[in-house]
Amino acid sequence: MSQALVPDRTCGSCTVCCHVLEVKTLAKPAGVLCEHSTGTACGIYRDRPSACATWHCLWRKIGALPDALRPDRAGVMLSLETDPAADDPFLRARIVCRAVHTPEALERWEAIEAVAMFAREGSLPVWTAFGPTASLIYPDAEQADRPRSAIGGRVEHPLGDPLHGPEAAAWRQRLGYAPEGADRPQDR
Ligand code: SF4
Ligand code: SF4
Structure with a gap:
C-alpha cells in the first residue's frame, strides 16, 4: 500500500486521530483528546512528536476514499494498524474502520463502501471497530x-x-x- 499522501488533500480542522490514537511520548492514552489539541488543530504543531508528524489516516493516503470520509465528517477513521506480535495473524497487519463516537457511524454508506472496497482489494484483513470491540469483516x-x-x-x-x-x-x-x-x- 502506498505511503504517499493524496495531493491537495489536507486534514483541515479534523483532529480525530488526536483523539483516537495513543501517543506514547506524550503519555496520551487512546480515546482521549490530546491536551495539546485546540479542537481544530495541533497547539504545538511545530514541536509535535515525530509519531504525530509521520502518522496519517488512510483518508489522507488513498484518493479513492471520498471527501465525505474525512474522519471528522464521517465519524469513522480508516487506518492501517499493525501488531507484529499478535497471536491472531489477522491482527498483525490490518485495515481498520473505527467508529469514533458512535457505532452507528459504521452503518453509513460511505463507511460500508470503504470497507467493501478494501475487502475487494483483498491484500490485508479488514476490521471494523468501536472502542474495545472489533469485528473481522474480511476474510469472513x-x-x-x-x-x-x-x-x-x-x-x-x-x-x-x-x-x-x-x-x-x-x-x-x-x-x-x-x-x-x-x-x-x-x-x-
Ligand atoms: S484523522 Fe486523518 S484527516 Fe483527521 S487529523 Fe488525523 S490524519 Fe488528518
Ligand atoms: S501533539 Fe498535536 S498532533 Fe499530536 S496528538 Fe497532540 S494535538 Fe494531535
Missing part, C-alpha cells in the same frame, strides 16, 4: 478459520496440511511472516 469468519490456524502455525487444523496450503501461504506473505521453512516470528 468461515473463510478465516482455516487460514487463521494455518498461517500462525500454532494450531494444527483438523483438515491437515496446515502450513502448506496456497491460501495460507498467500496470507503469510501478505502479513509479513517469514517464508515457509524459515524461522517464524511466533516460534521464538
Whole structure:
C-alpha cells in the first residue's frame, strides 16, 4: 500500500486521530483528546512528536476514499494498524474502520463502501471497530478459520496440511511472516 499522501488533500480542522490514537511520548492514552489539541488543530504543531508528524489516516493516503470520509465528517477513521506480535495473524497487519463516537457511524454508506472496497482489494484483513470491540469483516469468519490456524502455525487444523496450503501461504506473505521453512516470528 502506498505511503504517499493524496495531493491537495489536507486534514483541515479534523483532529480525530488526536483523539483516537495513543501517543506514547506524550503519555496520551487512546480515546482521549490530546491536551495539546485546540479542537481544530495541533497547539504545538511545530514541536509535535515525530509519531504525530509521520502518522496519517488512510483518508489522507488513498484518493479513492471520498471527501465525505474525512474522519471528522464521517465519524469513522480508516487506518492501517499493525501488531507484529499478535497471536491472531489477522491482527498483525490490518485495515481498520473505527467508529469514533458512535457505532452507528459504521452503518453509513460511505463507511460500508470503504470497507467493501478494501475487502475487494483483498491484500490485508479488514476490521471494523468501536472502542474495545472489533469485528473481522474480511476474510469472513468461515473463510478465516482455516487460514487463521494455518498461517500462525500454532494450531494444527483438523483438515491437515496446515502450513502448506496456497491460501495460507498467500496470507503469510501478505502479513509479513517469514517464508515457509524459515524461522517464524511466533516460534521464538
Ligand atoms: S484523522 Fe486523518 S484527516 Fe483527521 S487529523 Fe488525523 S490524519 Fe488528518
Ligand atoms: S501533539 Fe498535536 S498532533 Fe499530536 S496528538 Fe497532540 S494535538 Fe494531535
